[in-house]
Amino acid sequence: MEYNYNEIEKKWRFYWAENKTFKVEIDYNKPKFYVLDMFPYPSGAGLHVGHPLGYIASDIFSRYKRNKGFNVLHPMGYDAYGLPAEQYAIQTGTHPAITTEINIARYREQLDQIGFSFDWDREVRTSDPKYYKWTQWTFIQLFNSWFDIEIEKAASISELISYFEKSGNQNLKAANSYEKEFTAKEWNGFSRKDQQDVLMAYRLAYLADIDVNWCPALGTVLANDEIKDGLSERGGHPVEKRMMKQWSLRISAYAQRLLDGLNHLEWTDSIKEAQRNWIGRSEGASVNFKIKGHEEVLEVFTTRPDTLFGATFMVIAPEHEFMDKITTLEQKEEVEAYVTIAKNRSERERMTEVKNITGKFTGAYGINPLTGTEIPIWTADYVLSGYGTGAIMAVPGHDSRDFAFARHFNLPIIQVVAQVGEEIKPVEEWETSNDAKEGIMVNSDFLNGLDVKEAITTTIKRLEEIKIGYGTINYRLRDAIFSRQRYWGEPFPVYFKDGIAEVLDEKELPLTLPQVDKYLPTENGEPPLARAENWKTKDGYPLETSTMPGFAGSSAYYYRYMDPHNQDEYFSKESNAYWENVDLYMGGDEHATGHLMYARFWSMFLYDLGLTVKEEPFKKLINQGKIQGRSNFVYRVNHEKYAEYFVWEFIKKQGKEDEFEREYRDGHRKFDFYNKKENLIIEIKSQAKLEKLESYYIDYIKDTNKKLLLIPIVDILEFDESLAMEIEKALKDKNEGVVFFNREVRELKPLFVSKNIKDRELFSTPIHVDIDFVHNDILDIEAFKNWREEYADAEFILEEDKYVCSWEVEKMSKSKYNVQNPDALIEKYGADTFRLYEMFLGPIESHKPWDTNGIEGVFRFMKKFWKLYHPVDAFELSEDEPSKEEHKILHQTIKKVQDDIERFSFNTTVSQFMICTNQLTDLKCNKKAILEPLAILISSFAPHIAEELWEKMGHGESIIKTSFPVFMEDYIKENNFDYPVSFNGKMRFKIELPVTLDKAAVEVAVLASPDAQKWLQGNPPKKVIVVLNRIVNVVI
């Protein structure tokens, strides 16, 4: 009986859907397990083989966990908002919802084909009003919350208001962007507008002026990576910096919690490291510098307060608010010019010109608070307005950028830290600054002799005593801009009343996305939603016209899956108490600092609201590697080069390479070959070119009295005796000033040369060929000819009757003709083989090229596996008691499969299935006692075939409902162990000994063996190491 995968797989797909086999509900009798995939954006291209990699892995784990007795939540949905659909809408007028719907249908079809165990009843889509109602709802909660630093938690705005009413903001510890202080009395005297403005600076979702990349031509704000060389990536329009009112989320308030939380997560170190760097915590001090002749003090942040005695100048960002105030009249013109330039420099320019040191002296002086010294204040764009206070104290002796700046502008440098045992050199001789955060303080008054660490704490203490500074912590993490000037996203539940932003009542949610006539900004640059008719509240107040960004919908979808149809709540308390959070999250590491950061923030906020039982959303994270493309290349011959090569080879063959000169130059003229002795030039060109240049050649020959042989390329490629004779004749001809022609008009056909043909690289260039025409790097010539009209009559230079292509690993992309989509493979081999093969490719985390060559082997295995159950062409299992050996094979496999799945080593699991199948085949084993548990083992990898066999074995329920076989140590216990015996660490022979022997007995037995005698040659060993049931090493 044949392994008819198509029929089997169709049957079980239908069965699973029909019986809702994977539907899951809260079940207090079972432990829960939540397996989640990063949900996909449904693009128009559909899935390629890279997408399912993670899905297959998580599906295997889900199925395995179910067999292990867990109640597994394994949902899937769609990140359905996104730019491509909007872009398509702009071009075609098709509503993005329609495009998205079509794409989702295609995704679903493809996903279903692979046999995933998703509970589709829990599907969510971010663009579904029933879903984004809760995205909007969360926004309202963020808007109505502030962050209390005292308790490190979000709290309600109404509490904040009563606090202000009682105590003002002077002693309040809150994450905010409000700079002034006020008393309760002042607060109570503020107008409503003023009060709201203050509150806005405390909200977790707040409106603020943000410097953005505005592209006037596109009428939109662009992300940094949408800008290439100062122009928009799409369309190449100019981009300018512009202040715009944008919604932001105060994620920075959670910096410390986001940092601390990492310690308890089972994520890869690299992702955790990336998040730590992104958060960028630095400990240091805030120090106030008086400015000579001004009342204002300049606050700086430094991680090295210990080096205060080495601060010889200050630098403030060109955007700094004091800029205008402190710049002196004499410097004004120069400084203003500099600031204008600095502000307009794009990020990219700044990046490429890092080594370009620029800056201007403002004319003002700061006063070093410890020494009283006056130090100049400069402005330079290496100081960023967005980090710290936008101002620094420069310590050129111990900071490389300050050092470079000081050298460039000839500013003083003072050494204040010395390395232990270092010979003190005058700073003038230094080539670099000494940035090391260790050493002993020098030239630093009361700090002298302290080490750096002590000096830092001592300095901070002193600063705090004299009230000019304090120890503090700075984070690099910036608040997240939450507005997008786009159509296809969640509308903000916000309206404006008398210029004050207010949120809608929760009862009015969802605020659905309105229809618009075009998906473009309005003529005066407003976002597309401004085109909607009646985009107002029912009281007539205008609604916010921006929409939310992609991460809005994807930051808490994992909670919605717990209770996806709840109309009254985001998700019920009960469902969250049961499912808690995601136990295993599978997805790409490209989301390290985006999605994974926002989702954690969002999750922490919901936790603060008391909605969830866990602060962190994803306990364990596995990053599946990207599947890269494996491109194939054919070598297209450059006819002219090839012909020249050919002639040169001919000349060499005649032994005349000394007589000829290649690439002969006469003045500005260049010819292919020149024979000095015979005064003969040989020029090879296409027929057309030769004809065009004919008169030019004739004139040249007349002037120089040389002989010229013009050969069209075609003649050479169809090289025969006559051409050889022609060259001979030309060489012998004594007439000067002649031109030899050889004319017979024929057409050049495209010519391709196989990879290993000698000197191929001299006359051909590689071009991508569709991988569909290439099997094991051998080109299917007929298919290639049919690919394109221009190749229809192509010719090929073969090696051993084959055309061999070269290959390279590249990104999978249409333009490289290396895209593999799963449908064709599933059609050809079935979903089970496909699943197995994707896993067999290599470790789940590593990036690897897709190569279909190996899939045949997996397919062969599947057929072999099927044959175990169908030994004589029909399903037949024997009830006989298995042999000891058969038991051993089974239990070795149980152990290996279990261990490997637990450590996500799926490629080695597949190997074990192969080993097991090979061994059982060799034993001609078709015993039910072995093959029944084996079907369960493989069911998480190849569910269709497993279900089919399971049913044939007489089971009435899906194999997913059964239990994973129990591993029994006794079955794999051996009486003997085959000891590898090494001499000086090199394995020489093996000896089988009872496992019960102790070390001494093993040593005796080994040394007594004839093999050992041979190596010892009568000498006693220096030492013998015995590791029981592992290895013996003899040192001689």
Place this chain on the structure above:
RNA sequence: GCCCGGAUGGUGGAAUUGGUAGACACGUUGGACUUAAAAUCCAAUGACCAUUGCGGUCGUGCGGGUUCAAGUCCCGCUCCGGGUACCA
């Protein structure tokens, strides 16, 4: 520059705690079956030397080290991939 990851046969990869390097596959070669092909099965397959057999030497990017024993640990590099960017 900094941070992270990686480098093992012709190819993908295995070796989980320092203990038999190359499991399992692909590919290749030879053979069986067949009128033939496909499919299937069997054998060989790291390199080099030896070959009548037994064997031997080298070998996990490079150079050192620790150890009875190193792909695995330590030190110093090279190359490749990814992230990040004047973060005070």
